[in-house]
Amino acid sequence: MKVHIFALSAVAIALAIPYSFAQTAALENTAFNTDAPPMPANYSPSGGGFVSRPPVPRATTQTYRPFSALGFATRVGLGGTGFDIATPLSTKLNLRAGGDFFSYATSFQEQGANVGVSLHLRSGHSAIDWFPFGGHFRISPQLVFGNNNRILATAIIPSGSTVTLSGKDYISSYTDPLHGSGRIDFNKVSPGLSFGFGNLIPRDRSHFSLPVELGVYYVGQPSLQVAFTGSACDPNYALSVGCESVDLDASFQQSVAAFKARNDNNLSYASFFPIFSVGFAYRLF
Numbered sequence: 001m002k003v004h005i006f007a008l009s010a011v012a013i014a015l016a017i018p019y020s021f022a023q024t025a026a027l028e029n030t031a032f033n034t035d036a037p038p039m040p041a042n043y044s045p046s047g048g049g050f051v052s053r054p055p056v057p058r059a060t061t062q063t064y065r066p067f068s069a070l071g072f073a074t075r076v077g078l079g080g081t082g083f084d085i086a087t088p089l090s091t092k093l094n095l096r097a098g099g100d101f102f103s104y105a106t107s108f109q110e111q112g113a114n115v116g117v118s119l120h121l122r123s124g125h126s127a128i129d130w131f132p133f134g135g136h137f138r139i140s141p142q143l144v145f146g147n148n149n150r151i152l153a154t155a156i157i158p159s160g161s162t163v164t165l166s167g168k169d170y171i172s173s174y175t176d177p178l179h180g181s182g183r184i185d186f187n188k189v190s191p192g193l194s195f196g197f198g199n200l201i202p203r204d205r206s207h208f209s210l211p212v213e214l215g216v217y218y219v220g221q222p223s224l225q226v227a228f229t230g231s232a233c234d235p236n237y238a239l240s241v242g243c244e245s246v247d248l249d250a251s252f253q254q255s256v257a258a259f260k261a262r263n264d265n266n267l268s269y270a271s272f273f274p275i276f277s278v279g280f281a282y283r284l285f
Contacts, residue, residue, distance in 0.1 A: 007079030017128070044102040062203070064088035064093070073098075073211055075279025080121050082277070084211075086129065086200040094129040094201060096140070112161035113180075115153065122148035127194070136197045136209075144217050155180035156256025162235070166258035168251070173231035173243045183225045184267065192275065200281045207283045215275040222267045226260050228252070 021077035064089055071094075080102020084268055086094045102121035109115065135191040155162050156179055157172040163180075164170075172178040206217025233243035233251050246252045 041228045055237035062184040064091055066243045070284045071281055073200050073279045075277040077277025078274055085168050088201050092131045093216045095131050097126040118152045120150050136199055138196050140194045142192045147186055147188050149182040153182040154267050165255035169235050169284045170232040171235055173233055176231040185223045186219040190217045191218050194275050201283055208242055209281045211279045211281050213277050216272045219273050222272055224264050224268055225261055226256055
């Protein structure tokens, strides 16, 4: 009986030895294996499991498109008082439009004539404001439209007073005194270019700016109109026989034409109208 028990024990030990060696090798491989699989990014050992992390917000940039913002400015300059309204087209471009208004009138005496002069400045404009460096300096090609700038003059030559036209003297009639009128007009549409500082729609989200603008626009050859009514008398003749309506007096009309030609030549130097203004601007939104 003891022999049988001993034999069974020997068989059990023989079967257990390979299994023990296999377990020992597996434990050794696990102990020496340093390439453990990576843990998931949202695994938290201290929390005992997986946790959810909020997404990282992305940086946002301001998008500029038409009517995404609006700026308004009032200003004063050589064209009078005016206003501008602007909206962005892109990060470095604005579309701007506005108008200018100015009136002035005075009267004086010149060579015995009572002269009245009035200056009317009325015009609208549109411009593209380009900010090449992304700051406040801008270059602005523009178009002046509805140009109603004009100069009006009237002259009343009292009876018996002498007026000189193109070097020739005429006496205003006692019964039909001379009246003169003059007018200077400019092109209705004119191109221009200006430089300036100040953005009506600041890109740093501030609301206030102080725009300054300097430039010119081309008005072309100004148009001069001169007309007289009444009767003029030749000082070389008696007033009773030497007076004639200016509409029928060829000598007087020649003198008026020479006067107009001479001043047309002088006005050719006024083909460019200056632009200069300073203002205060506010970004509405």
